[in-house]
Amino acid sequence: MTKGYHDKSRQLLRITGSDRQSFLQGLVTNDVDKLSDGPLYAALLSAQGKYLFDFFLAADGEAILLDVAAARARAPALAQRLTMYRLRADVQIEADDRPVWRGIGDAPKGAFIDPRHAAMGWRLYGGASVEPLPEDHFEALRMEHVIPEPELIENETYILEAGFERLNGVDFRKGCYVGQEITARMKHKTELKKGLRRVEVQGDAPFGTAITSGGKPAGTLFTVVGGQGMAHVRFDRAQSEMQAGSATLRLA
Numbered sequence: 001m002t003k004g005y006h007d008k009s010r011q012l013l014r015i016t017g018s019d020r021q022s023f024l025q026g027l028v029t030n031d032v033d034k035l036s037d038g039p040l041y042a043a044l045l046s047a048q049g050k051y052l053f054d055f056f057l058a059a060d061g062e063a064i065l066l067d068v069a070a071a072r073a074r075a076p077a078l079a080q081r082l083t084m085y086r087l088r089a090d091v092q093i094e095a096d097d098r099p100v101w102r103g104i105g106d107a108p109k110g111a112f113i114d115p116r117h118a119a120m121g122w123r124l125y126g127g128a129s130v131e132p133l134p135e136d137h138f139e140a141l142r143m144e145h146v147i148p149e150p151e152l153i154e155n156e157t158y159i160l161e162a163g164f165e166r167l168n169g170v171d172f173r174k175g176c177y178v179g180q181e182i183t184a185r186m187k188h189k190t191e192l193k194k195g196l197r198r199v200e201v202q203g204d205a206p207f208g209t210a211i212t213s214g215g216k217p218a219g220t221l222f223t224v225v226g227g228q229g230m231a232h233v234r235f236d237r238a239q240s241e242m243q244a245g246s247a248t249l250r251l252a
Contacts, residue, residue, distance in 0.1 A: 003133035004103025004124070011075040012096035012125060013066040015082075019089040020064050024057070027085060029159065029183070031174035035059045039123075041115045041169040043159050044081065049182030051157040053078045054169070056123065058112065065125060067100055069149070085178075101128040102138070116167040117145050143228045146198050150207070151222040151230050160186050161195040161232070194219070194234050201229045203247030211244045213237040221249065228252060 015024065025032040030042035039058040046052055053074065056067035068075050079093050086093070100123065107113065107122035108130065114120035119141050142149065148162050160183065164170045172187060186192070201224050211219040211231060219233035221244040231249065233242075242249050 002103060002105035002108065002130045004101050004108075004122075004128055004130035005133045005135050005137075006128075007100045007102045007135075009070055010067055010100040011070040012098055012100065013068065013075055013079055013082075014060070014094050014096040015064045015066065016062060016092045016094075017090040019091050023086070023089045023091045024064060025174070026176065027082070027178055028057070029164065029170040029177060029179075030057070030168075031171040032057065032064075033174075034171075035064065039112045039115055041167060043164065043169060044078070045159065045177075045179030045183070046155060047178060049158060049179035049186070050155050051152050051159055051162070052081065052154055054152055056115070058125070060125075065096060067123065067125070096125075098125045099127070100125060101130075103128070103130055103133055104137070105130075116147055116169065119145055120147065139223070139225045140228070143198060143223065143225050143230055146196055146230060148196055148222075148230065151196060151232070158186060159183065161192060163196055193236065194232060196230055196232050197238065198252040199229050199231045199233075199242075199249040200252050201227055201244075201247050201249045203245075205245040205247040209244040209247070211242050211249070213240065213242045218242055221247070 021032055028042040028044055030040045039056055041056055043054045044052050058065045068078050082093050102123055104121040108124055108128050111122040111124035113122055205221050207222055209221045211221050218237040219231055221231045223230050238251055
């Protein structure tokens, strides 16, 4: 049975013009030339290699669609950022009012499987005729598979610490993009000492609560659903029981 819902937390941007593909190729973390094989997940970084936006890209005839979070006016902010890079490129950026649908079961015609992880179901741009699916269906799955969404912090998160390589959101052979040098250095020349991990949580703590271990700072607790959550932790201090406010947590 196919179930789904209109995801009002997402918004589409439509990129057109003869330079649309080369324009995006020089900016985002994934290989836009691979769109002929299917939609992609990617990010736009700052020059310092820190997260600014994440989105899905999909070919749509003579256009490329960007599926981005709608909260906090992220879509207009992304459009403004892209416009800053446009210069003389033949590129037009505009909002696309088609609804974003998410679901599980047999994917409707025109839908695609979430490129981050198959457990996150399908996505579709346009209308869908499906059985209703609760809008919080994917939250526990996000925790289980450590798939960040609000846990990605603008101008703070490094995408490798957030698991972008595991989530098929970065390509290390595509060539240059904004923030590429720092991302490549983290991949090839350093060992990650911090990152997002799934944790088992007993008790309550709000999003963004500081984590301590043995009285020392150990990270930040983000979303918690049904006793499991997502936390950004220091690996050297996340080996035993930790505290986040009144909550107790352990690495899952």
